[in-house]
Amino acid sequence: MGPYDSLRDYLTDLEKRGRFIRIKEMDQDKYEATAFVLRMMDRLKNRAPGFMIERTKQNGRWYDTKVIGNIYNGYDTLAMCLGVEPVTDDNSEMYCKCVEKIESFADAQMNWKKIAPKTVDKAKAPCKEVIIREDKVDLFQFPWIKNGPEDAGAYISAGCFILEDPDIGRNVGTYRMQVKDKNKTGANFTMNSHAYQFMLKASERGKESIPAAVAIGIDPASWMMSSTRLAELGDDEFALAGGFRGKPVELVKCETCDIMVPAQAEFILEGEVPVDVEPEGPYGEMLGFLGLPGATFYLKVKAITHRKDPLLYNIWCGMERSTYTLPWDAANFMRLKKVMPSIVKIYTPIECPLITIVSIDKHLPGEGMEAGAAVLGQRMIGFTKKIVIIVDKDVDPFDLPQVMNALGTRWQPVPGTLLIPQMVSMPLDPSQKEKFLSSKVIIDATRQLPSEGGPESWVPTNRCLMDEKSPDSFKLVDSKWDEYFKKK
Ligand SMILES: Cc1cc2nc3c(=O)[nH]c(=O)nc-3n(C[C@H](O)[C@H](O)[C@H](O)COP(=O)(O)O)c2cc1C
Numbered sequence: 001m002g003p004y005d006s007l008r009d010y011l012t013d014l015e016k017r018g019r020f021i022r023i024k025e026m027d028q029d030k031y032e033a034t035a036f037v038l039r040m041m042d043r044l045k046n047r048a049p050g051f052m053i054e055r056t057k058q059n060g061r062w063y064d065t066k067v068i069g070n071i072y073n074g075y076d077t078l079a080m081c082l083g084v085e086p087v088t089d090d091n092s093e094m095y096c097k098c099v100e101k102i103e104s105f106a107d108a109q110m111n112w113k114k115i116a117p118k119t120v121d122k123a124k125a126p127c128k129e130v131i132i133r134e135d136k137v138d139l140f141q142f143p144w145i146k147n148g149p150e151d152a153g154a155y156i157s158a159g160c161f162i163l164e165d166p167d168i169g170r171n172v173g174t175y176r177m178q179v180k181d182k183n184k185t186g187a188n189f190t191m192n193s194h195a196y197q198f199m200l201k202a203s204e205r206g207k208e209s210i211p212a213a214v215a216i217g218i219d220p221a222s223w224m225m226s227s228t229r230l231a232e233l234g235d236d237e238f239a240l241a242g243g244f245r246g247k248p249v250e251l252v253k254c255e256t257c258d259i260m261v262p263a264q265a266e267f268i269l270e271g272e273v274p275v276d277v278e279p280e281g282p283y284g285e286m287l288g289f290l291g292l293p294g295a296t297f298y299l300k301v302k303a304i305t306h307r308k309d310p311l312l313y314n315i316w317c318g319m320e321r322s323t324y325t326l327p328w329d330a331a332n333f334m335r336l337k338k339v340m341p342s343i344v345k346i347y348t349p350i351e352c353p354l355i356t357i358v359s360i361d362k363h364l365p366g367e368g369m370e371a372g373a374a375v376l377g378q379r380m381i382g383f384t385k386k387i388v389i390i391v392d393k394d395v396d397p398f399d400l401p402q403v404m405n406a407l408g409t410r411w412q413p414v415p416g417t418l419l420i421p422q423m424v425s426m427p428l429d430p431s432q433k434e435k436f437l438s439s440k441v442i443i444d445a446t447r448q449l450p451s452e453g454g455p456e457s458w459v460p461t462n463r464c465l466m467d468e469k470s471p472d473s474f475k476l477v478d479s480k481w482d483e484y485f486k487k488k
Helices: 007-016 032-047 075-082 091-103 194-204 220-227 237-245 326-339 367-376 400-409 462-469 471-485
Strands: 020-027 050-058 061-063 066-069 130-133 159-165 169-174 177-181 184-187 209-216 250-253 260-262 267-274 278-280 294-306 311-313 343-347 355-360 387-392 417-424 437-444
Touching: 007 020, 007 050, 007 075, 007 220, 007 311, 020 032, 032 050, 032 066, 075 091, 075 220, 091 326, 159 194, 159 220, 159 260, 169 194, 169 220, 169 237, 194 209, 209 260, 209 294, 220 237, 220 326, 326 343, 326 367, 343 367, 355 367, 367 387, 367 417, 367 437, 387 400, 462 471
Parallel strands: 020 050, 066 311, 355 387, 387 437
Antiparallel strands: 050 061, 050 066, 130 294, 159 169, 159 209, 177 184, 184 294, 209 267, 250 260, 267 294, 278 294, 343 355, 417 437
């Protein structure tokens, strides 16, 4: 039961729950693992298990380093990490319980609970079991995965960059890293990332480079904090992770600089990021499209430390449907509730973060559009959204068939649509002509009131009639539920 101190503790429980499988070997030169992930998503969807590949072929060489993937599929896995009890297979129930749990970590002003990390001795830090320095450093000793045929090469896809600055404080952020040489990787700090601010600061100070460390394979709470924007610039993600875990994250000092890194990590890379950019990419992006080459910062690796028999965590970016970014969605929900108390629920489908579905307790004409505008009008939320669908409170945004039904039966495209010709937007959407600019749409699929151009009165839904006129029927069926399915 979570929260977990390390990735390994989590995987042990995942396996006990039957949500993790071991595979003897895979030939990634034939993109076997990639095809496996895609097939699992087609066939098993949110029940696709996490997996460990015991031997992997990459670039003509068989590696014994174990590769793990898809370990946060389905909200039951996230519930385990957050310490939700009991964990069930009901994905919708687990989603709601996870959101509730995440909300419980913030006060009314949305200040997240924090527990400062604690320093441990090197001897108690498994990430130091093996230490490789300077000219012995060779990233090609490990099977970093090339996910797709058009990727520029192998990537360290789950690396959490740790940067420290005397003025700003600490930042922990997940940014992809193309493996470029035995001691060099990309460092894809996009313009809107906090790490980019660290590079600007270094440039202002006239520095040529800054020290950096990268942790790969860390405890689930720290991973969530590194991969989602809960922390403001200068907030310490490890302190937030401590709040989520209910106990401090253990940190230990790097070998080659003063940066503190998670003692329980599988791998640590230490080095420096020059204030300079180089070509990087292409790479199969999170929205499921090939991202074109660009220029990014890079990391010169000075030391690698790792556990004995380390687990190499790889993300099949834009192919897996992972749940670990839920804290970000939950925070957005909390922000929206503050400005619009009539908002009941919000859900960003795991299949595409550009879409958001919001249910509201509608009383006034125009409230649907108001909710849509509230989503798009807040940079933290609207930046990543292109399509906002508003539904009535009796439609569960998490239940996509219900949302489809509402679109078909409650929405009138005119006047229930607001098209915004151009607005700032996340740059990864391949349909954009100009990066950072997108048209957007609010679809008000709530029952339109007569003053909004809707019918004089709305006929009730079949389910609503049952809920109102015959609620005992459900009690009867629930009490006999197991009986119906007993083998005769
Ligand atoms: C697997 C994965 C890969 C990511 N890759 C990048 C990336 O290459 N560049 C980037 O700017 N953000 C990337 N992100 C998103 C950031 O991790 C996220 O925005 C996080 O909040 C960044 O930390 P920051 O808020 O401290 O900048 C990635 C997230 C995940 C989960």
